[in-house]
Amino acid sequence: MHLLYLDESGHPHDPSTQFFVLAGFAVFERSTHWVEARINPIAERFSPHDPSAIEFHGSPMYSARDDWSGVAPADRVQALVDVLSLLGNAQLQLRVFASVIEKTTVPQDQILERSFEAVAHQFDQYLADMWARRGDAQRGLVVCDKASYEQKLQALSSLFKHKGHALGRLRNFAEVPLFLDSKASRLIQLADLVAYWIFRYYQSKDPRGFQLIEPSILRRGNVRVGLATSVTPATEQALAAIPPHKYPFPNPTVGVAAAADRVLPG
Numbered sequence: 001m002h003l004l005y006l007d008e009s010g011h012p013h014d015p016s017t018q019f020f021v022l023a024g025f026a027v028f029e030r031s032t033h034w035v036e037a038r039i040n041p042i043a044e045r046f047s048p049h050d051p052s053a054i055e056f057h058g059s060p061m062y063s064a065r066d067d068w069s070g071v072a073p074a075d076r077v078q079a080l081v082d083v084l085s086l087l088g089n090a091q092l093q094l095r096v097f098a099s100v101i102e103k104t105t106v107p108q109d110q111i112l113e114r115s116f117e118a119v120a121h122q123f124d125q126y127l128a129d130m131w132a133r134r135g136d137a138q139r140g141l142v143v144c145d146k147a148s149y150e151q152k153l154q155a156l157s158s159l160f161k162h163k164g165h166a167l168g169r170l171r172n173f174a175e176v177p178l179f180l181d182s183k184a185s186r187l188i189q190l191a192d193l194v195a196y197w198i199f200r201y202y203q204s205k206d207p208r209g210f211q212l213i214e215p216s217i218l219r220r221g222n223v224r225v226g227l228a229t230s231v232t233p234a235t236e237q238a239l240a241a242i243p244p245h246k247y248p249f250p251n252p253t254v255g256v257a258a259a260a261d262r263v264l265p266g
Contacts, residue, residue: 002123004119005185006023025094026095035190056193062196082252096213100199144179
């Protein structure tokens with residue numbers, strides 16, 4: 001079983017933003033413990049006696065709100081870098097999936113459906129490829145923040161599985177999406193950071209987090225297939241012309257980077 005943890009950034013009906021992002025990562029079921037085990041020590045820096053009280057949440061970390069109020073900018077940035085650097089852990093084999101929609105390119109009432117369709121289709125193909133290439137029969141399950149569009153996504157998943165969608169039919173899903181409280185799930189929190197920093201790349205033209213995420217976006221051969229976009233030519237031109245950021249991110253903490261290369265128990 002592979003689990004696809006998803007979260008969104010932006011909102012289809014918010015006139016103050018141009019983009020809606022649905023994004024996250026897929027992980028093999030037996031690796032979820034090891035992802036959490038690598039994130040918890042980062043939380044301990046800020047709450048040694050109760051690390052579970054710290055939630056890694058993109059917007060509050062960036063703007064020093066909620067759990068992150070009063071935390072020095074350098075410490076917030078280092079924590080973010082250390083968490084996102086886990087995407088590059090060769091042993092965990094995390095794969096990023098995302099849909100980015102510039103809201104002027106899609107009717108407002110279709111944005112969520114189109115986003116979920118694109119991400120679910122590529123995740124389904126990812127599972128199908130395991131069977132086609134290695135004879136490895138894997139099922140998939142989508143796990144979302146319970147604050148997301150629960151009823152809508154469950155209905156879409158059932159519809160796509162039984163009646164199909166514009167890109168085909170979901171054939172490898174074990175169940176409709178499940179919803180968890182992000183406070184209780186480090187993996188949902190990682191999905192939140194992925195969605196938020198992809199959103200910042202498109203909305204604010206801030207490439208720093210995206211540069212950590214991009215190498216883990218699913219590829220088929222040399223083609224990047226895990227990121228589906230519907231954006232205007234003007235946006236594509238703006239992204240191509242982004243200058244280096246005035247405040248680049250630091251490297252991951254040495255201990256975190258070393259842990260990412262250790263072989264996991266079977």
